[in-house]
Amino acid sequence: MKKQSNKSEEMVSEAISDAECVRRLLQGEVDAFEVLVRRHQKAIFNLVYRMLGDYDEAAEVSQETFLSAYRSIGQFRGDANFSTWLYRIAINHASTRRRSLAKWQQRTVPLDTTEPVNERDLDPADTVEQKEVQELVQKALNGLEASDAMIILLKDLQDVPYEEVARVLDVPVGTVKSRLHRARKALRSRLAPYFKARGTRK
Amino acid sequence: MNCQEVQAQLSDYLEKALPIADLNIIEAHLSACAPCRMETDYLSECIRQVASLPIVAPPIGFTQRVMTRVREINERPTLWERWLFPLRIKIPLQAAAVVLVGILAVYVLQREPPEKRPLITSETTLPENQFARTEKNQETTISKAELQQAPAKSQALAFSAPAPKGQTKTTSGTDEKISMSRAKSLAEERSDSSSPSSPSLLPPEAKGRGIGIVSGTPVISSGQLSETFEFKTGSLRPESVSVEPFADYELLFRLQSLAQDSAGLSQKAGTRTVAERQAVARDLDPILEAVAGSRQPQTVWLTVPKSQYEQWKRELRAIGTIESETQVPLLRAEPGEQNGGQLQIKLTVLPAPETNRATPSRDR
Numbered sequence: 001m002k003k004q005s006n007k008s009e010e011m012v013s014e015a016i017s018d019a020e021c022v023r024r025l026l027q028g029e030v031d032a033f034e035v036l037v038r039r040h041q042k043a044i045f046n047l048v049y050r051m052l053g054d055y056d057e058a059a060e061v062s063q064e065t066f067l068s069a070y071r072s073i074g075q076f077r078g079d080a081n082f083s084t085w086l087y088r089i090a091i092n093h094a095s096t097r098r099r100s101l102a103k104w105q106q107r108t109v110p111l112d113t114t115e116p117v118n119e120r121d122l123d124p125a126d127t128v129e130q131k132e133v134q135e136l137v138q139k140a141l142n143g144l145e146a147s148d149a150m151i152i153l154l155k156d157l158q159d160v161p162y163e164e165v166a167r168v169l170d171v172p173v174g175t176v177k178s179r180l181h182r183a184r185k186a187l188r189s190r191l192a193p194y195f196k197a198r199g200t201r202k
Numbered sequence: 203m204n205c206q207e208v209q210a211q212l213s214d215y216l217e218k219a220l221p222i223a224d225l226n227i228i229e230a231h232l233s234a235c236a237p238c239r240m241e242t243d244y245l246s247e248c249i250r251q252v253a254s255l256p257i258v259a260p261p262i263g264f265t266q267r268v269m270t271r272v273r274e275i276n277e278r279p280t281l282w283e284r285w286l287f288p289l290r291i292k293i294p295l296q297a298a299a300v301v302l303v304g305i306l307a308v309y310v311l312q313r314e315p316p317e318k319r320p321l322i323t324s325e326t327t328l329p330e331n332q333f334a335r336t337e338k339n340q341e342t343t344i345s346k347a348e349l350q351q352a353p354a355k356s357q358a359l360a361f362s363a364p365a366p367k368g369q370t371k372t373t374s375g376t377d378e379k380i381s382m383s384r385a386k387s388l389a390e391e392r393s394d395s396s397s398p399s400s401p402s403l404l405p406p407e408a409k410g411r412g413i414g415i416v417s418g419t420p421v422i423s424s425g426q427l428s429e430t431f432e433f434k435t436g437s438l439r440p441e442s443v444s445v446e447p448f449a450d451y452e453l454l455f456r457l458q459s460l461a462q463d464s465a466g467l468s469q470k471a472g473t474r475t476v477a478e479r480q481a482v483a484r485d486l487d488p489i490l491e492a493v494a495g496s497r498q499p500q501t502v503w504l505t506v507p508k509s510q511y512e513q514w515k516r517e518l519r520a521i522g523t524i525e526s527e528t529q530v531p532l533l534r535a536e537p538g539e540q541n542g543g544q545l546q547i548k549l550t551v552l553p554a555p556e557t558n559r560a561t562p563s564r565d566r
Contacts, residue, residue, distance in 0.1 A: 030269075030276055037265045045260040059261045066268045071275065130254075137251045156252040181213040188244045191251070195244050 018082035025073055033073075037066050040083060043158060044090045050153050051094040052101065053142045061097050065090040080167060087154070087168045095146045133194070140190035148183035155180055203227055205238050212245050449503060449548035451511075454526040455518055456552040457494055489551055490521070497553040505544040525552070 016024075016035060024032035044065055049058035068089050069076075076085050141149045154160045154168065155176075165180075166173045188195075208231050214220045215228045232239045485504070493500050506514045518524060 030272060033272055034265060034269050037268050041260050041264055041268075042257065045264070046257055049258055050255060055258070055261075059264065062260065062264070063268055063271070067271055067275070070272050133251060134255055137255060141252075152252055156249050157255055159253075177213065177219075181210070184213060184245055184248055187252075188241075188248045191248060192244070195247065 048094045449546045452528040452548040457522040457554040493551045501550040508543045
């Protein structure tokens, strides 16, 4: 039953492009925004979640992101992708929240308690070690500069093409590539202890 | 290609985003260079680990929550609408505010200080040197005590101040005299208008509650009556500065005749009244003596506390007859109510009759 309704919603979503939704929204059709939320919530939520390392904070910031988008939909220019524009809003919100969180504490990721549905099928035998690695990776991401973490997440987690990352950050593609490489090296430095341990174990 | 160059392009190499020739060069280097190979492995592992981070599902009901908030935003009126649209509530509120402002405006206007009104035009017409002389005379010679103890002297002094031309249309000699109280009022006005040369010239007692603080222009042109408008300080009201001051009661009062000789009478009346009367009506002495001395009627405006009005009349009857008492019907609901319990009295003092007949002063 639930699957069916999800299916129908997805069909509705598939049928209408982002641009069409925005057009309808601007004409006062508030329900069109719901299609946009359903379509982009997963990407936005996961980007924000990995930026912050906290599930509840991510839920809040994701909601703020969509509400900001709704309020300022009049400023959205049709020449950009809606997702690009939405990413930009999400990154701004997440960066702000990340700064304020960093002031409070050095955050750890309570993956075991807050991790909800894991949508990727993992080998059960491998799960414990996988979780440990994920925790390490999240900690390493938390320790990075926000801009470094964000560009890694866009490209390596979300698999956003270089061109769109360039539009989100409003910099040339070449700049994205060099920044990404620098960010990966920073992450590698933070994960070096893990690599060394794994190397000796192997 | 050295190690540094290779490592700078490792990202591109891993993503196969390089020309095939460059890829081959890097591969050749890596097969020969263990540190660069290890670095490549680490970097590759980083990318793989980030990519293999589990995709988490947003909280259940996320979309509904967002849409609920969105609809709240949508239904919340804008600032403009909040001001204009709930007419049922706003219009009565605004109307009430307008009424309130109106009432306040009337109240404030009524409390406007009297010096803003064209109260005494003679200040502009009175020559400055005469003014100065009047002030000087008073400053040096007049005090409240002197007024009571040496009434004749103060009387003469008061009458010595000449009235400006055009001040009055009457031709009688008495009308051309400026009264002492009037000079005092002018002096006070000058000190009120922050004239640096004139500190308050009034004796403190007179300032506090005395009569004769302000006098107006003589307006009665009968040739017989000289009018002196007198008020208590601070009791000046807008309605009292037009042609004639407002009065709650108009009294016609005739002096009791005591002696034939006018000069002696004046002196005797003065001492007697001071001795017999209470504080309430004592301030009238200069006027009573002026009437007794000149045998000309005079009218004064003064304020009497409502509670002391009967006592004040009894005291008057001790030295004369109240021939008539008229309550002026005006808009006031109750006499003295608006004036903090102060009654405005217009008192016309008539000289004693020529014949030495007894007046039924205590019968009334």
